[in-house]
Amino acid sequence: MMNRKDIAVNKLKSLGERIIEDVNRMNVPSIKVPSRGTSNIVYDEERRYYVLGDRYGRRSLGNVKQIKKIGQMVYMANFCKGLVETGKTATLRELYYVSEGWDIDFGDQQESNIVGEDLEVTLGMTREDLGLMPEEDGASVYGKLTIQEDDVEINALKSGKSGYTISPTIDGVDFVDHDVQRVIAVETMGMFHRMVQEKAYDKFDTLIVGLKGQAARATRRFLKRVNEELNLPVYVCNDGDPWGFHIAMVIISGSAKLAHVNHELATPNAKFLGVTASDIINYDLPTDPLKDIDVLRLKELLKDPRYRDEFWKVEIKKMLKIGKKAEQQSFSKYGLEYVVDTYLPEKLDAM
Amino acid sequence: MEREAAELFEEFKELTASEFFRRNKQMLGFSGKIRSLTMVFHELITNSLDAAEEAGIQPEITIDLKRVDKDHYILKHTDNGPGIPEAFITRVYCTMFAGSKFRNIQSRGQQGLGCSGCVLLSQMTTGKPARVVSRYYEGEKLKGVEMTFKMDVKKNQGLILERKAVEVKSTGVSLELHFKDVSYSLSEQGAYEYIRRTVIANPHARIRFRDPTGHKFIFERATNEIPPLPKEVLPHPRGVTADDLIFMAKHTDKRRFRSLLTSSLSRMSTNRVNEIQKITGIDLNKRPKDMKWEEAEQIVDLFTRMDFMAPPTSGLIPIGKAQIEKGMREILNPEFVATTTRKPKTYRGGVAFVIEAGISYGGESGRPVGEQKRAEIMRFANRVPLTFDQGSCAITEGLKSIDWKRYGIRDLENAPITVFVNIVSTNVPYLSTGKQSIAPEPEILHEVRQATMKISRSLQKYLRAKKSAQEEAMRSKVFETYVPVILREAAVLAGKDVPEYDTILAKVTRKPKILGDAHDE
Secondary structure, eight states, X not given: OOXXXXXXXXXXXXXXXXXXXXXXXXXXXXXXXXXXXXXXXXXXXXXXXXEEOSOEEEXXXXXTTTHHHHHHHHHHHHHHHHHHHHTOOEEHHHHHHHHTTSSSOOSSHHHHHHHHHHHHHHXXXXXXXXXXXXXXXXXXXXXXXXXXXXXXXXXXXXXXXXXXXXXTTGGGEEEEEEOOSEEEEXXXXXXXXXXXXXXXXXXXXXXXXXXXXXXXXXXXXXXXXXXXXXXXXXXXXXXXXXXXXXXXXXXXXXXXXTXXXXXXXXXXXXXXXXXXXXXXXXXXXXXXXXXXHHHHHHXXXXXXXXXXXXXXXXXXXXXXHHTEEBOGGGGGGGOTTHIIIIIHXXXXXXX | OOOOHHHHHHHHHHOOHHHHHXXXXXXXXXXXXXXXXXXXXXXXXXXXXXXHXXXXXXXXEEEEEEEXXXXXXXXXXXXXXXXXXXXXXXXXXXXXXXXXXXOOXXXXXXXXXXXXXXXXXHHHHHOOXXXXXXXXXXXXXXXXEXXXXXXXXXXXXXXXXXXXXXXXXXXXXXXXXEEOSOOOOOSTTSHHHHHHHXXXXXXXXXXXXXXXXXXXXXXXXXXXXOOOOOOOOOOOGGGOOXXXXXXXXXXXXXXXXXXXXXXXXXXXXXXXXXXHHHHHOOOTTSOGGGOOHHHHHHHHHHHXXXXXXXXXXXXXXXXXXXXXXXXXXXXXXXXXXXXXEOOOEEETTTEEEEEEEEEEESTTOSEEETTEEEOEEEEEETTEEEOSOOTTOHHHHHHHTSOGGGGXXXXXXXXXXXXXXXXXXXXXXXXXXXXXXXXXXXXXXXXXXXXXXXXXXXXXXXXXXXXHHHHXXXXXXXXHHHHHHHHHHHHHHHTSOXXXXXXXXHHHHHOTTTSOOOOOO
C-alpha cells in the first residue's frame, strides 16, 4: 500500500500530466475545481459531517480571468511536490513569501490561501498532506501514550505538566503504545491542569486533551486518529454555553468551511460530556445570564443540521428556557476535586 | 443740513450715459480685476468679428498685451475689418448708446456701449488717452488716419488731442489703450481662455495673441467659410412685452395700431388682429401713439393665450456641427469629437432658439489641474463665450442633470472632456445685466440635455470601442505571458518535457469566446 507521501506526490504530478496531455492533444487545458460555495456544502447524514457536493467549476487556460489562477495552482503544486519529496513543510505565510519569486505571484496572502484551498479540493488532500502546515500548534495531551515523531519517542505522561503538544505535522506521527481506555478533551487549559493535578488520567485511564478553545486542525486530526486507529472513545467537556457546544460539535461533525477535508478531520463518534443545561440544573451550578448574542447563537444552532439529535435539541431549548450558562470551572463551588471525583465519574457512567 | 429735493436733482439731470457708467462701471461688466480685462477683450474681439463679417472679410485679429507695471497694462488690438471712417471714430469710441434701436436680430449681444466702455475704463483707471489708427476705403481710395483722443464724460462725446493722416496698406482698425486695476490670468475666467474659446466657436477667425510674458499664441482658423449674416426677423407676439409694444408704437410710421401689429410682429394676420379687437374690445384702428399702457398689457396678456404658429427661424444662423467640430479639433486636438446642431425650438412660446453642442475627449480637452484633467464646460451665446456666473446658467444646469454614468463617464468632473454648448437666438434670455448666464427656461434645458445626450452616446461608443481594443491587447498579452510559464511549470510537475504549444497559444489568443466560458461556482 502506498503511504500518504507517495499518494500526495502522485496526485500533484497528475495535475501537471493532465495539462501536458491536453496540450499534446491540441486541447485547451482546463482544471476541474470542486465548488466551495455555500450552496455546494451539504451535510452528509450517513457520514455525519459536512461534505462538498458534486458541483464544480472549470478553470480554463483559454479564459483570461482564470489563466492566472491555473498558473498559481501549478506553481504551488510544484512547490508542494518539492516539500513532500524532501520531507519538509512550510507555513502558508512562508509559501506566500516564496511565491514572490515566481513568474505568477499573488496579490496578498489571502489570495495564496485561497489557491491553497483550491489545490486541496482539486486533489482531495489536506494541505498538511501537501506539506503546508498551519502556523499554530495543536492541543496539549497528557496521559499514557507513546508516540514516535521521526526518530524521537515521546511519552505524553513524561513531557512535563503541560503534556505533549500536538504538532501541525500530526500525520507524520506514529502511535507506538498506549495504556488508556478513553480520551477526554476539555476546552480550557485551566481544566486540563485541574485534571492533571487530580490525576484524572489514572482514575479514568484517560488521555487528557487541552483544546485551548476552538480545536486546531492538528488537534482534530489527532482526535480522529486516536478514535479510529486506537479505537478509543472520545469525550468532550466544555463550558455550558453555545460556544462550548460548538467547539465540541466541530470536533464531532466538522466545520462547513473545511467541508472538503472533513473526512480527515471529523470524529463523528466523539461524544459531548457537558456542561449541559441539565448539568446546570442538576448540579445547581453558579451561572451567568445568557447575553443577547448567546441567545441568538443558540437559536442558530437549533437550525443547524449537526444539532438535529434529540439530545441537542432538548439541551439547547432547556438552556434558552433557564436563560443561564455556566463555565466548566464553576464546579469548584463544591471544591477543586469535585469535578474529577464526582462530576466526571457520574457523567462517564451515564454515557 | 438738509438739502432741497431740487438741489439733489440738479446732479441727477446732468448725468449723461457716460457719466452714469463712469459711476457704475460694474454695470458694464467691469467688476474685479480679472473680469474687467476679460470684458475688454470681449468687447473688442466681438466688435472686430462683427465688423469683418459684415464686410465679408475673414476676421484676423492681433492682440498684444504688455505689462508695464504691477496692475498696469497696455493693450494693442488690431483687426482687418473694413475700418472706421474718420468722422465716426470718436462716435464709436466715445459715445455711449450710439445707434441703439429696437432690432430683433441674432447678434453677439452688445448693449452698444462695448468699445466706448473700454475707452471709459482706460481713462478712468489711467487718465491716458486712447490711440486709434483706422484704415478704410473712401470711394476707391484707401485712407489712413491716426488719432489720440479722450472721452468727455459730461458731454458723452470725444475730445480729439492729435490727428494725422498715415500711409496704410490694408483696411482695419488698431486701438491702443492703457489699463490699471485689471489683471491678466490664465484661469477659466481670464482673457487667455476667453480668446481660446472664441476661436473654437468662430473657426473662421484667426487670432494672434502675445501675452504679458511675451509668449505668442497663434490660433489658426479651421475653416475659410465666413458665416452668413443673420437677418432681422419680426418678433413673435409671444416674445414681446407691453413695454415693447409701446416702444414700437412711439417709433412707427404706421397710421393705425392694427397695421403696426401686422407689420411689426410675425405670425400676425388680419384675422388675428380682428380676433384681438373682438376679445379685448380695444379699438385697434386708433393711432399707435394713442395706445395706452393698460391696453398694451391687455393685448400682451391675450397673446399668451392665443395659438400662434411658431416663430420663423430663418433669422437663426447656428455655427453648424461641421464647423464646431473643426473648431474643437483645431484648438483641442482631441482623440474624439462629436457635435450636433438641433432643430430650432421656441421658449416662452415665442422666441426661437437653436442649441448646438460638441463634446471632445482626450488631447487638450478638459482643464488641467495639476497632473489630472478636469472636465470643462464651455458655454456660448451666439458664439460668444460665457465665462462668468456659470452656477445658475441653463447650460450648466442642463449638463449637471445628465446621468453621465449612463454614457460610460463615471465621474464627469475628472474626465479629460470638453463640453461645448452654444445657444443661438435673436433674444437670448440672460439672467442678469452681465449677460453671462442663461435663464433656465424649460425648453432650453430640454434642448441642452437632448443635444448633449446625443453626442455623449457617440462618445460612449468611442470609449467602449477603445476600451475593448485595449482589453483585447491586454488579453493577448496575458496569454502570451502566462501560457509558456504555466506549461513550463506543468512539465516540471509532471516530470515531462515542455510540449509544443504554438497551436494552443494561437487558439486561446484568437478565439477567446468559444473556449473557456467556464461555469464557475
